[in-house]
Amino acid sequence: MVGVPRQENGKNGPRGLKIHPGAAETDLEPPAASRSQDRRGSSQQGEAQATVPHSPLSSEASPVSRLSALAAHPRRTIGALAVVLAAVGITVGSGANFTAHSANPANTFTAGTLAIGNSASSAILSATNLKPGDVNTGTVDIQNTGSIPGTFTLSTSNAVDTASLLGQLDLKVEDCGLYSGTTAPSCATGTSVVYNGKANAIPSTALGSFAANAKHRYQFTVTMPTTIANTFQGTTASVEFDWDATA
Numbered sequence: 001m002v003g004v005p006r007q008e009n010g011k012n013g014p015r016g017l018k019i020h021p022g023a024a025e026t027d028l029e030p031p032a033a034s035r036s037q038d039r040r041g042s043s044q045q046g047e048a049q050a051t052v053p054h055s056p057l058s059s060e061a062s063p064v065s066r067l068s069a070l071a072a073h074p075r076r077t078i079g080a081l082a083v084v085l086a087a088v089g090i091t092v093g094s095g096a097n098f099t100a101h102s103a104n105p106a107n108t109f110t111a112g113t114l115a116i117g118n119s120a121s122s123a124i125l126s127a128t129n130l131k132p133g134d135v136n137t138g139t140v141d142i143q144n145t146g147s148i149p150g151t152f153t154l155s156t157s158n159a160v161d162t163a164s165l166l167g168q169l170d171l172k173v174e175d176c177g178l179y180s181g182t183t184a185p186s187c188a189t190g191t192s193v194v195y196n197g198k199a200n201a202i203p204s205t206a207l208g209s210f211a212a213n214a215k216h217r218y219q220f221t222v223t224m225p226t227t228i229a230n231t232f233q234g235t236t237a238s239v240e241f242d243w244d245a246t247a
Contacts, residue, residue, distance in 0.1 A: 017184060064126065089116075112148035114247045117141070117215070124241060130224045137222075139176070141213035142243055150245035154218075155204040156243050163235035166200035168228050175207065176217040187219040194218070199239065210245065 119141035127136035144150055154173065159166060173194040177185030195202050199222060210216070220241075 002119060003043050005175055014035065022224060040080070059131055075144035112146065112247070114144070114146035114148055114150045114245050115153075116243050117143035117145040118243065119143075124220050125222055131228045132224055134167040135221060135223045137219060139217055139219045141184070141215055141217050142210075143179075144210035144212055144245065146245075146247075147212050149209055149211050149246050150247040151209050152245045153204050154202075154207055155201050155242045155244070156239050157196040158240040159238070161200060161237040161239070163232065164200075164239065165232055165235045167198055168225065168232060169237075170197075170225060171199040171202065171224040172196045172221040172223075173202075173205075174219045174221075176219055179215040179217070185217055187217065191219065199237075 120138075123137055124138040126138075126141045127134070130136070142152065144152070161167075173196075174187065174191040174196050176187035176191050179185065194207065195205055207216070
């Protein structure tokens with residue numbers, strides 16, 4: 001073979017390449033310094049590769065890829081959802097619970113009643129031909145005929161007294177007491193005075209509470225005073241007694 005002169009660094013060829021004349025093979029081995037740099041470079045490249053974090057995308061499918069796969073096969077997706085929903089329904093429906101129930105049906109509400117029973121459908125007192133010193137009495141039974149208790153009162157109204165005779169007459173009203181069954185109370189003793197004054201001055205007077213069906217007897221006594229003036233001869237007066245109840 002023809003010999004080729006040796007090429008030095010920087011002259012007509014790369015550094016470190018030697019071509020030996022007469023050799024059957026071409027030796028391309030770089031110098032020692034270049035081999036050392038190559039080893040360091042390979043080592044650093046290996047370390048860099050070793051420190052690269054493991055990407056989760058390399059072992060797990062991307063959510064976008066999963067959605068794409070579901071969208072590509074709608075029938076499979078619907079079938080899978082149906083199976084899952086059926087399984088959930090069976091799980092929920094198979095649960096057992098302890099239960100109890102109680103009721104109070106037909107709750108009914110009815111308003112009570114309050115009414116007054118009056119034994120005298122007309123006047124309690126009817127005193128005629130009175131003269132000085134005369135006394136006239138009358139009784140009346142007042143009953144709560146309703147179904148609830150009520151507070152009763154006595155008052156007067158519709159007075160007709162042109163000669164002012166009512167202002168001369170003395171009036172006494174007494175509560176003789178409560179009936180015991182069908183037995184009336186006595187007005188001779190143990191009475192409670194409700195009013196005692198002139199017949200024209202009786203105010204609204206409280207009689208207390210009457211239970212349902214309770215019945216009281218009241219006695220009215222009117223007296224013409226012995227000192228009444230002669231000018232009242234032949235005069236007339238009238239007044240209404242009113243019973244009221246509230247609940």
